[in-house]
Amino acid sequence: MDETRTDALVPQHVKDMVAEETGVLHAAGAVILDAAGRLVVVNPSYKDDWELPGGMADDDEDPYAAARREVVEEIGLDLELGRLLVVDVTPARVYGRIITHFIFDAPVLTDEQVRDLKACDVELLGAAALPVEEALAALHSRVARRVEVALRMRGTGGCAYLLDGRPAAG
Secondary structure (H helix, E strand, C coil), X not given: CCCCCCCCCCCHHHHHHXXXXXXXXXXXXXXXXXXXXXEEEEEECCCCCEEXXXXXXXXXXXXXXXXXXXXXXXXXXXXXXXXXXXXXEECHHHHCCCEXXXXXXXXXXXXXXXXXXXXXXXXXXXXXXXXXXXXXXXXXXXXXXXHHXXXXXXXXXXXXXXXXXXXXXX
């Protein structure tokens, strides 16, 4: 490889071609635990099930930046997120488009952070640190499967690729 070569800008015609393609949406969130091992979840007003702190990425936002922004917006904590735990592809049959979900690890919350935990986003009815089994029961089954794998990956140091919350080939 030529060490003197610099990264060139992508030519406009290539950007135009890519922009015309149908896109895959991506969402990002974080597995946030407290010292007691409870999982932080949020209660959106627009759906029946609870969620991890996180959400859809903005157009020009990478998944890590989206996860950090969403955690700040939803629960008011500016956390330096850790490594990627899970990539989960939700098929188009679910939402009408493919959505790729990225789940990142987060630092363990202090007692003070847990005590002050609250929903900061107007779209949320609440936020809580719940025992893992209780939190998983409050999540939609698709999300619960994703979170269960993310929690396992925290313990093993791995990263999992899922399709609709289930292990995928590869």
